[in-house]
Amino acid sequence: MRTSTLGSRVTAVLGPTNTGKTHFAIERMLAHKTGMIGLPLRLLAREVYDKIVRLKGAAQVALITGEEKIIPQGATHYVCTVEAMPTGLGTAFLAVDEIQLCADPERGHVFTDRLLNARGEEETLFMGADTMRGAIQRFIPKTYFLSRSRFSDLAYTGPKKLTRLPRRSAVVGFSSEDVYGIAEMIRTHRGGAAVVLGALSPRTRNAQVALYQSGEVDFLVATDAIGMGLNMDVDHVAFSALEKFDGYTTRPLRPEEMGQIAGRAGRHMNDGTFGVTGEAQPLEAELVSRIENHHYDPVRVLQWRNSNLAFVSLEALVQSLDEPPPTRGLVKARPSSDLIALRTLAEQDEIKDRTTAPAQIRLLWDACQMPDFNKLSTEEHVRLVRTIFGHLMSDAGVLPEDWLSAQINRLDVPEGDVSTLSGRLAHIRTWTYAANRPGWVKDPGHWQELTRSIEDRLSDALHEKLTQRFIDKRTSVLMRSLREEDMHIALDDSGGVTVSGEAIGKLEGFRFTSAETAQGQALQSLEARALRAAAVKGLESEFQARARRLSFAPEEEITLSEHGRLWWDGAVVAKLIAGANPISPTVLLLADESLSGASREGVQRRLEDWIKKRIAAKLTLVTALETAIEAKPGTEEALPGEARAIAHQLWENFGSIDLARTDLRGDRGAIMRALRPYGVWFGRRAVYLPKLLRPEAASLLALLWSVWQKLDQVPTLPRAGLTSFESEAPDGFLAAAGFRKFAGRAIRLDMLERLEDVLEQALIGGETSDILLPKLVSLLGCGNDELKTVLTALGWQEMDVADGKTVWRREQPKPRRQQSRPQEPRERGERSEKPEGEGGENRPPRHGKHRGGHHKKRPQGEGQVGTQAEARGENREKHGKRPPRQDRRADKPQITVNPDSPFASLASLFQK
16 A cells, blocks of 8 residues: 655544544645545445535546445546555545544454555545544654544533434434334334434435435434444434444443544534433443543554465465564454455365465455455355355356356345345345456446446335335425424315325314324324424414304304213314302313413303303203392292202202102292292102203203213213113213103103002002003003013002902002191191092193093193192182081092902092
8 A cells, every 4th residue: 555655744633523624634635636535434435425526527536445436537536445445546645534443343454554554645644533643643753733623512411212302313323223123213203214324325325314414304313334424414412322232242332432423413513412312321420521522542552464465375375464463552453254264265175276376365365355245154255255266266267247147136126125125235235346346257347337226226225115114204294394484384174284285183173183193193292292383373363263253153053062062163162061050060161272362261251151041041940940049038039948948959959859858848838839930840759840851951951960070971861752761870860851760760750750640540440450551661661571660669569459460559558648748738637638649739740641531731830830739729719718528528429339349348448
């Protein structure tokens, strides 16, 4: 490599990352007529080559890597990988980047050789970390040192979850599996990431970096290759691990390695940050200080391997490669794949027989230096080297075209997943390398073009697969639009919201709902929330317009669902929650924060007003009771104390109370008369308001009960008109709807009264079960067995009478005068002339046929007496008092019964 050292000035430009060292070297090279620069990575070499081509033109710039050679005639400037730097060119300028790699156990001996032996005729430049100052000064004493400071600050920000990393972050992994796994997670939570690995072709790598640089994605996942001078707009570097496998063992990252990678954060004058993510532990304070201040241990020894090789024999070649370092400060490099292959083949008799001349030995060494792109096992790699050497030693002296064509063509399949395409790319790199080796193929231009075209197709396919796998295109487009000031948000007739043509969700009522991802999960990432916030902000005018429309909407445009939701314009805008009392629920507005201020207050007032009117219209009697309860004592609207107590119970129990659990005190007739204007009915088992049994009122009361009880799920009411049904709903819910449950069957209160009316009349008339039960089944709409279970639960018992006949009667006859049932006040000594159930004082209006005839339905509702007993009381006031009981008993018609009838004994009970 040595060209000339006379008159050549050696300069070492040292400093941390982001000091412009590479840019400085390019400027110095272009200041000379000829020049060469060696770079650590093929990807970086391609990047620098493209930059110089833009400045000098393609005709003057050459690119030389192990796998690619672009050498125009008359080229004046050469961009190379360090390993591929050609000898004997005699360029005026020569530079080597990342010279601190002299200490790298795997590649260090190549960089050390360039440091010791490569010179430009006029100027030589070494760029790298300041840790190399002492070593360079030792081996090249007359070196001129130029220190450069970092353009921007670098600061540690601690650990962050992947889902919390800031935009424009690079996440570093140390294997392809790590990189792909991290990229998958970022796609799920952050929309997507570009990936960069050293094994990628320049074409794939550039396409991926372009995604990141354009802002289509905000995250980059890469191996530590990004530490080697790849220039991207990275603001933050996050380490996903603090260890790496170096080819022999897994070891902790050295501080200078971490500093090299972390230093990629920040570009030119923009400050950068670094931290850890995933399972990586937080960095210790001392390590953070060293990275932030670029203080690292100096490089004390350089990796070395003899470059002055002896080709007189295989033994001599191996021996020259095994020579120890000539001086202190150099350490013998560990055996690399080329030396391992040479040693293995040198022991084989066939190889020994074919390598007797220096040219043959040189050819074998040339074959052994083929890189192991496929990461094969040692045995497989040695087998490939032997095969290639065998072909080169054939009479043709080159690789057979049919054999080479078969090896290449089978790789020309741009289909498959990421792993398959990556494997094919690694294989094609082997044949690209072979096509670029001098003398290995018959028609180098043809094979170089063929391998390059296949590599390009595979690279494009791999880029497409990487993009599909690790980038959510929809989300990335939305994120890019989100950052643009002229983000266009559109709303269609169905409420669908789009940003730059991409559907992002739906506006329903006053709430924006994000669209689902392809995986069917709602977006939960930081970007998704930012997108939602931006979309809602962009829809503020629509929120205000909707608020104005609702504030003045007609009554019929607002509806209340059976689940307590208020609907308007096809969307839920509010729901009912428990309020200050059972009949006055609170309206909870369901709206995003964008609906605020006067607009929000106006919508709230409108909905509250609507629900108040709704309750007042459907529950007139209940609201009237509430007014009477709240009236001041002594006023015309006020109720007497005892009546007020009953009214209050009705109001707080949604319009019905269980009579058996109610202690009626005082003048019952007065109570009933006081509650007459409110349509209150005193039945056998309940005090209720018949008007509230109508479907709309009953369903509203049941809903209000559910809201008051704070139920998450409102039970289902039966269809309108159903008098009884099987139900597992709570008793309170059924009671609010005007039902009582017996034996698992809910029975409407008016049907319950009518049911027991029929039972009592049948008992008086002596009807047997075979005649009675069909009537009762018709009333309840159930089967015989269910009916009997209900009757038993009501306290009725089936009794045998004669000839297999049965009748129904109460299990325990109740006293004629019950304290729990309100009755008309009578003069002392008066008694009812009828047995209980024969038209007693608390019977509700009868409907339809009864005892073989028609009974006219009495009007119900406001201004009505609740019982027939009160009606008789009015007649007495009109026509005078009844005659004494003994006179009435004499005038009472007697029931004539056939003494031979099976009902004679039963009928006689009622004659006493």
